[in-house]
Amino acid sequence: MSRVNREKLERTLKRRFFYTPSFEIYGGVSGLYDLGPPGCQLQNNLIQLWREHFIMEENMLQVDGSMLTPYDVLKTSGHVDKFTDWMCQNSKTGEYYRADHLIEQTLKKRLLDKNTDPHDVKNIENILVTLDGFTGSELNRIMQKYRIHDPVTNDVLGPLAAFNLMFQTKIGASGQLKAFLRPETAQGQFLNFNKLLDINQGRIPFASASIGKSFRNEISPRSGLLRVREFLMAEIEHFVDPLNKSHEKFNQVLDEEIPLLSRRSQESDESIPVRMTIGEAVKSGVVENETLGYFMARVHKFLLKVGINRNKFRFRQHLSNEMAHYATDCWDGEILTTYGWIECIGCADRAAFDLTVHSKKTGRSLTVKQKLDTPKERTEWALEVNKKLFGSKFKQKAKVIESILSNFSQDELISKHEELNKSGKFSCQINDEVVELDKSLITIKMKSTLQHVREYIPNVIEPSFGLGRIIYCIFDHCFQVRADNEARTFFSFPLQIAPIKVCIATISNNSNFPSIVKKISQILRKKEIYFKTDDSNTSIGKKYARNDELGAPFVITIDFETMKDDSVTLRERNSMKQVRGSIDDVISVIDRMTHNPEAKWENSTLQLSPIKI
Known part of the structure; x- marks a missing residue:
């Protein structure tokens, strides 16, 4: 679709009131939009199809969590410290820019410039491929090297600063309980894991799902409906045994052919995805495990069903510098629009990160207990508490502290054992307080036990959908111009999605x-x-x-x-x-x-x- 047709598309969407800028008669607010009647109905149809395709087909357990999330939850999940973008400001105009978007926008124009040094072309292409994984200092060096200035005024921009994308607020009249509008729907599923496991009669694997609004305070929202501050998400958390990531229905999708742009291909400067069946991808190790592959195939089927062009979709594997530290594999479902390739879905193996950190923070066990057919002897480090002294010293805090200590990993117990032997004591963080423990209170030693029950924290496979972005991509792919009359346009929505x-x-x-x-x-x-x-x-x-x-x-x-x-x-x-x-x-x-x-x-x-x- 040409740029002219994109303008036609967006004029049509607004004229027919699929959407409109929020608070428009007051001048509007960047990054906020209202859906009109046809937009609402299309969104309703998309949600219904998503529920049928995933929740009903996979017998998932739906959760509707609170949009307000206490500070401690998002501090524990890592969002407070790491959910940031790098921004820079024009001190003359006061305008803020998101650094990676500004770099991408500027360098793409340089690639189209015939005067660009051929040696620079290769470097620029490499930068654009790996841009998502750059640190603030790396982004700063790129801006200086390529003299990236304000795109409107050409002024030199100020130094980069980290900007947390969450909307902060306070709960209650006193304002003492800090909170955020949630940046994703996943945390409510992790925190309710024990209840979900109980509903599923203690069996693993199983999946939960959430559909709802999330919020991100974008620095400089652009690209219409693709980058907004309030958006609709649908997320699945599939809990699985870390020792067995097979999927009982994998054979049903073995032959689903999907386009994969692997990490190895990207590192070899290839940009065209390879089409292969998901069965081949898992067997060859391109996709890490059956459960991740199963959901990637199901995502592909869903997108084709709702009107996404088969030839304008790909799964792109995260490069090493993009991967979250806890993830073992991650693929972005990207859709090609007139704005370029847009990330709309993420399919990740998040290992046991989320349940582990929440368990350690709260002292609540978030584990699966599996009865063993044959008991096994297990020798491992164990922590024992002198309950009499412990209770008199910490009083009402004793149970909370003991619960958190009981969730120490083997590596942590080894480290604490060494500290006890060296200095006779160690300290640990218990909520907002540092607690000091000595040999009179704690004993750490190797212990052999006969294990009748295997207890483990499950891993999580997470398909995460930006439904708002998918809706815009449906608009983009279904917008047509009559061959005999360019003034006549229409949307070729599939019947199931048509508003x-x-x-x-x-x-x-x-x-x-x-x-x-x-x-x-x-x-x-x-x-x-x-x-x-x-x-x-x-x-x-x-x-x-x-x-x-x-x-x-x-x-x-x-x-x-x-x-x-x-x-x-x-x-x-x-x-x-x-x-x-x-x-x-x-x-x-x-x-x-x-x-x-x-x-x-x-x-x-x-x-x-x-x-x-």
Whole structure:
């Protein structure tokens, strides 16, 4: 799609009120948007399809967590310290820029400049591939080396500063409980793990899911709906045994062919993804395990179902410098739009990081207990507490401290054992307090026990969806221009995702037509087919055109013949083909095609009479 068509697309979206800038009559706020009626309905359809494709198909346990999240939760998860972007400011204008976006924007223009040194071209291409993993100092060096200035004024920008992307707030009248608007929906699933495990009768593996709003205080939101400050997410947390990451339904997706841009390919300066079946990808080790591969294949199927162009999607594996320290493998589902490749989905193996850190912080066990068929002897480091002295020293805090100590890993116990032997004491952080423990209170030694139950913290495979970004990509991929008339545009939404399935249009404003409109409306309503009516005093051609711009797949046209024989015309959006039949027969075709994605127009309309245009 050309830049001109992108402008046409965004004008169409706003004119038909798919979305609009929030608070527009007050001047608007950058990065905030309201969805209008067709935008809301398309979003509802996308959520419903997502629930059917993932939650219902995989029997997931849905959680709806609070959007307000206490400081301690996000401090423990790492968001307070690490959820940052690097920004720079023009001291003259006061304008802020996100450094990596500014670098990307500027260097992409340099690549198109014929005067750019060929030696620099290779370096620039390498920078653009690895940009997501750069530190603040590395970004700063790039800006200085390539003299990246304010893109509007060409002023030299100030030094880079870290900016935390979370919206901070306070809970309660006293304002003493610090909190944030959540930057993701995942934490509510991790914190409720024990309850979810109990509902699943203590069995692993299982998956939970959340759908809801998240918030990120973007430094300089641009690219329309793609980079916003309030957005809809859907996240899955699939809890799995770290010793067995196979998936019982992996054989069902073995032959799903997906485009993969692996880490090795990127490091070899390749940019074209390799198409391979997910079975081949897992077998060869390109994708780490079956469960991760299974969800990647299911994500691919979902995106094709909702209207994403097969040739404009890829999975890109994180480079080493992009990987979160706790992740073992991570792939971004990226969709090509007129803004370039946009990350819309992340599929990651997060290991046991989240449950581990929350367990250590709270002293609550977030583990799975598996009864062993044959008991096993286990020799390991163990920590024992002198309960009498411990209780008298720490009083009401004793149980909390003891619980946190009980969650020490073997590596931590070895380290503390060495400290005890060397200095006779060690200290540890217990919530906001540093506690000192000596040999009179604590003993750490090797201990052998007969293990009847295996206890472990499960690993997590996480597919995370930016539904708002996917919606924009659907707009981008489904926006079409009529071959014979560039002024005529339409959205070729798949039937399941289309916000309006059918429009009831009248050929004129004849006084007999309203009763027929009412009759058809009642039938469609009973069949749960979403529709709208257009009985305005304008030509039928204009009615077709504006409903094409709403992406309505069908139009039922009431004309003067309808009053004679109860017949109507049915028009199909993409081909503009028209057929005619009785009201009941026409609605039967719409019903069949709406509720059966495999149904084809040609086969579904055989009993109706074609109309030559």
